[in-house]
Amino acid sequence: MKALAARRRHPLATVVVTLLALVVVGGAYTALTPSKAVAAAASTADVQAGRELFLANCANCHGLQAQGTDAGxxxxxxxxxxxxxxxxxxxMPLSANLPQAHDKPVQFNDEQIGQMAAYVAQLAPGPAVPAAEYQEFTDDPERISTGNELFRTNCAMCHNVVGAGGALTRGKYAPNLQDVSAKHVYEAMLTGPQSMPVFNDANITPQEKQDIASYLHFVGTEPSPGGLSLGSLGPVSEGLFVWAGGILALVGCAVWLGSRAS
Structure with missing residues (x-):
């Protein structure tokens, strides 16, 4: 014990312990960063092709080194x-300088998109594209029910309870999610585009993200048993429909009674 205590008082003890801690933390960070694995899996040719596509289509706004500019x-x-x-x-690429980027026809094929993603991924660690098993919807009723609960808790306040979308402030909006692929729902939750918050895998697990995407697919493909869905926007649109219909019916009755009296 005395020998150990003496070593603890050695002038270099603090330095050794600090270096050891840095090695452990750095090693753990390297092992647990998923984007590095993706970058390593991408070929040099893909990264180079992605860089060329980036320079031709993205660098004008995001900078030649993707460092960002006043425009992006x-x-x-x-x-x-x-x-x-x-x-x-x-x-992306943006079609106009608006408060929010709108989805529109895709301008690149899957190979080109993968190449640009590989180029950006090797610049610095960041969220990776979800694994193939999470890019498909599940038809398990229990998991769809779980996705329903998770969506109502975390997303419905902006996207509506069935993912039909809704208005936000300053010209922005929460888009309709019923026709979005499972992969893109997962990536949106992982990266937080526009005004959306980030839900990393520690907040909502990969399987739970897939459950949410499956719920959105379910409500988007299921028929409306009550008749017209009216956009699935809830009691406001339904009440407006009934109110407008009622007013028109009353006006029609008044016109009919007036014609009968004359």
Whole structure:
């Protein structure tokens, strides 16, 4: 014990312990960062092709080194998932300088999108594209029910309880999610585009993200047993429909009674 206590008082003890802690933390960070695995899996040719596509289509706003400019944010650290979502849904490249990027026809094929994602991913660690097993919907009723609960708790306040979308402030909006692929729902939750918060895998697990996407697919494909869905926007649109119909019926009755009296 005395020998150990003496070593603890050695002038270099603090330095050794600090270096050891840095090695452990650095090693754990390297092992647990998913984007590095994706970057390593991407071939040099894909990264180079992605860089060429980036320079031709993205650098004008995001900078030659993706460092960002006054016209666009930096892409260093956004990861492959962000690129796959933004380009894969047609939001990028931007068609106009609006408060929010709109989805539109995609301008690149899957190979080109993967190459641009590989280039951005190797710039710095960031969220990776979800594994193939999470890019498909599940038809398990219990998991769809779980997705329903998770969506209502975390997303319905902006996207509506059935994912039909809704208005936000300053010209922005929460888009309709019923026709969005499972992969893009997952990536949106992982990267937080526009005004959306980030839900990393510690907040909502990969399987739970898939459950949410499956619920949205379910409500988007199921028929409306009550008749017209009226956009599935809830009691406001339904009440407006009934009110407008009632007013028209009353006006029609008044016109009919007036014609009978004359």
């Amino acid at each position: 944010p930096t892409l260093i650290g956004v990861g492959a998932a962000s690129v796959d979502f933004q380009v894969g849904t047609g939001r």
